[in-house]
Amino acid sequence: MFVTGASGHIAAAVIPELINNGHRVVGLARSDASAAAITALGAEVHRGDLDELDDLKAEAARADGVIHLAFKHEAMRTGDFTGAVDSDLAAIRAIGETLVGTDKPFVTTGGTLMLAMAGITGRPGTEDDQSGGGPRVDAANYTISLAQRGVRSSVVRLAPMVHSDLDHHGFTHALIGFARENGVAAYTGDGSNRWPAANTYDIGVLYRLALEKASAGSTLHGVGDTGITRKVIAETIAGKLGIETMSITEEQAPRYLGFLAVFAGLDNPTSNNKTRELLGWEPTRPGWIEGVRTGHYFG
Numbered sequence: 001m002f003v004t005g006a007s008g009h010i011a012a013a014v015i016p017e018l019i020n021n022g023h024r025v026v027g028l029a030r031s032d033a034s035a036a037a038i039t040a041l042g043a044e045v046h047r048g049d050l051d052e053l054d055d056l057k058a059e060a061a062r063a064d065g066v067i068h069l070a071f072k073h074e075a076m077r078t079g080d081f082t083g084a085v086d087s088d089l090a091a092i093r094a095i096g097e098t099l100v101g102t103d104k105p106f107v108t109t110g111g112t113l114m115l116a117m118a119g120i121t122g123r124p125g126t127e128d129d130q131s132g133g134g135p136r137v138d139a140a141n142y143t144i145s146l147a148q149r150g151v152r153s154s155v156v157r158l159a160p161m162v163h164s165d166l167d168h169h170g171f172t173h174a175l176i177g178f179a180r181e182n183g184v185a186a187y188t189g190d191g192s193n194r195w196p197a198a199n200t201y202d203i204g205v206l207y208r209l210a211l212e213k214a215s216a217g218s219t220l221h222g223v224g225d226t227g228i229t230r231k232v233i234a235e236t237i238a239g240k241l242g243i244e245t246m247s248i249t250e251e252q253a254p255r256y257l258g259f260l261a262v263f264a265g266l267d268n269p270t271s272n273n274k275t276r277e278l279l280g281w282e283p284t285r286p287g288w289i290e291g292v293r294t295g296h297y298f299g
């Protein structure tokens with residue numbers, strides 16, 4: 001199996017899960033450090049870059065299936081979300097076109113927040129909720145369309161807070177970092193809007209099951225906690241840091257929540273019912289509140 005983003009957070013659970021279940025894994029690495037991380041997970045290394053599309057195509061053609069996890073998060077954090085989204089779509093298209101007519105599995109990655117951004121709020125978003133287009137949604141919709149063209153394609157929509165001791169720079173760390181910097185853990189309005197979460201180790205199992213048995217065109221939800229209110233998230237972090245929480249306005253969000261401001265007020269409860277039913281997947285690892293209270297996040 002070919003895995004992009006193989007040196008990242010999610011892959012740190014996905015790759016061992018694949019190898020422990022008999023899969024041979026080749027991971028994409030763009031640096032010596034990434035190659036070393038992938039080797040340490042027990043996978044083989046393919047040197048290349050997300051933007052080297054011919055190379056991605058060649059590696060996809062050699063593989064029995066592809067899991068796409070790479071994403072230019074550093075571009076997103078420095079304000080070039082569009083550039084990151086465009087690269088992601090171009091890579092997915094390159095791999096997808098290579099796999100057409102092969103019936104091989106191709107698992108790509110999206111986020112549940114895109115449901116809220118598409119206006120699905122106030123109730124748990126489901127796997128059947130789809131959106132016409134937009135950042136990252138275009139990549140998901142393209143992936144699903146491959147089902148009509150002989151690819152066993154599926155999309156995993158991940159909760160924004162995937163957490164565990166494998167997480168070194170995700171949204172949970174960002175929230176804690178902003179709370180530390182500001183001396184308060186901020187939430188917008190009354191903090192009743194909800195974010196879902198998932199444990200990385202459960203997500204590792206989900207990607208393996210998607211690769212092995214998701215039907216062509218499946219949308220899957222990588223969600224453990226359906227939705228935790230932003231107020232409770234802030235209180236959990238504040239409790240650990242020994243600081244106060246604070247309600248802020250949407251206008252104040254960039255000052256207190258940096259690049260997370262755009263997501264801060266979104267209500268994104270998300271169901272995983274269909275995913276569990278389709279794949280027989282059951283999240284068993286600790287939820288976000290327990291993970292943050294007892295986990296590694298505060299050293």
Ligand SMILES: NC(=O)c1ccc[n+]([C@@H]2O[C@H](COP(=O)([O-])OP(=O)(O)OC[C@H]3O[C@@H](n4cnc5c(N)ncnc54)[C@H](OP(=O)(O)O)[C@@H]3O)[C@@H](O)[C@H]2O)c1
Nearest residue numbers: 005006007008009010034049050069070071158159160162
């Ligand atoms: N973690 C979450 O909570 C979460 C939530 C929702 C959605 N997601 C999505 O899940 C996917 C995986 O996320 P993650 O948390 O594992 O991300 P991550 O830890 O930031 O890892 C990103 C991976 O992409 C690779 N990458 C970035 N730019 C590249 C390039 N130009 N060429 C080749 N590789 C490149 C990185 O390689 P280097 O090691 O060389 O940097 C790394 O392996 C992403 O699509 C992400 O947006 C994650």
